[in-house]
Amino acid sequence: MRKMISDFFVDHPSIKVIGTARNGKDAIKKIQMLKPDVVTMDVEMPEMNGLESLKVIMKECPVPVVMLSSTTKSGAKITLEAMASGAVDFITKPSGPISLDLQKIQSDLIRIVENAATVHVSKLRHAAHMDVGRTTSPIEKVSTISNNAHIVENNLREVNVKHSVKWDSHSKKIVLIGTSTGGPRALQEVITRLPQNIPAPILIVQHMPAGFTKSLANRLDQLSKITVKEAEQGDILQAGVAYIAPGDFHLHIRKIGMSYGIELDKSEPPRGGHRPSVDVMFEDISNYNDFDKIAVIMTGMGSDGAKGLQALKNKGNVIAISESAETCVVYGMPKSAYATGLVDEVADVDDISNIIMKYLP
Known part of the structure; x- marks a missing residue:
């Protein structure tokens, strides 16, 4: 899955994949080290899932994050929680958690990542941080x-x-x-x-x-x-x-x-x-x-x-x-x-x- 998504951007004129991560904990370390402009992250990951990781990322090293989600009821619920916690956008995988047909969403994912790169991270703070x-x-x-x-x-x-x-x-x-x-x-x-x-x-x-x-x-x-x-x-x-x-x-x-x-x-x-x-x-x-x-x-x-x-x-x-x-x-x-x-x-x-x-x- 990580290899397939990375390959989507191989020929992109302005986006370069600078790292991949095995799970949420690895993602936090890599983000702190590599300081990317955009992160794509699966909702479902071992050790630390996407929602748990996102909350840490937005607190410690905020960056625009695009979530990849399954269309299951639990996947939708977690994705909505992720949006409320600061994710900039999401895209659904075409056929479940392990989608070997990801190329179906290649153009949409590229467009969403391009859009995410233009978003200022200050806009993505959790709603609870707003001065209500x-x-x-x-x-x-x-x-x-x-x-x-x-x-x-x-x-x-x-x-x-x-x-x-x-x-x-x-x-x-x-x-x-x-x-x-x-x-x-x-x-x-x-x-x-x-x-x-x-x-x-x-x-x-x-x-x-x-x-x-x-x-x-x-x-x-x-x-x-x-x-x-x-x-x-x-x-x-x-x-x-x-x-x-x-x-x-x-x-x-x-x-x-x-x-x-x-x-x-x-x-x-x-x-x-x-x-x-x-x-x-x-x-x-x-x-x-x-x-x-x-x-x-x-x-x-x-x-x-x-x-x-x-x-x-x-x-x-x-x-x-x-x-x-x-x-x-x-x-x-x-x-x-x-x-x-x-x-x-x-x-x-x-x-x-x-x-x-x-x-x-």
Whole structure:
């Protein structure tokens, strides 16, 4: 397995494999000695597994780590714990713990490693290390919106004013969240801070393969005051419940009497390589004007969500929130959303729940 992964990078123009490790303990020693830019690490290893090793690495010698995981239920659960503990991303092995057909994921693994190499290690600290005690208003503090630019109080207010959203805090609301790389930890920061009595349903698209979204939902449900579940066909939307789109399905809704239900779609192909897609969810919800929308775009590679945000804004009453560059693991999706000129609020991830609640009755 180590030989196969090393061979993937033999002809790569800018990535060189500088070492391999037999297990977690060996990995920690090698990382301290060789100081790599990126580490790929199996979830399942002898002596010290990937999760145990990751926790030590992020504490003693932090570096972007990409986890390789099996698609088993236990593998998915451990992978989600690894993401919460600072892993930048993960990829599933095609056929179990010993996958001799790893070449099936060669191009994806190379792309993920290339992306991981651009991530600043300070963004990967465990969520518990974040200063959760801050109560500063998002409009009072500086919010980063690109690597070289900041907007402060006046600019934020100008952003809010220029959209002239006619917001009635007492009308029906729905919250829409889209995220990708770094998303599991960002969702943990946001969802666990929402109150149990939040007066709106929450729809979430997190780019993840089938099998992992259920583990993500279960993990967030255990940590949160609200109910979090993997969305199922026909689920009736309820306030105080977050529905995570299952891997390999687009998320739609449909009207059922006076209520709305979940519609899962596998017939439409992936959009921009993603199924579920944030654009697809946003575009579908834009067709329903029975409620105002709060659209949130957080950390992730690429631009998924930007086109969908335009559809939402064109057809209804929408408040758009994007995560700041300061807390994004990857400032791709929020940057693309901000570039549309339609974002109303820019905020650090630990302030997003407060901003959501600000717009609810």
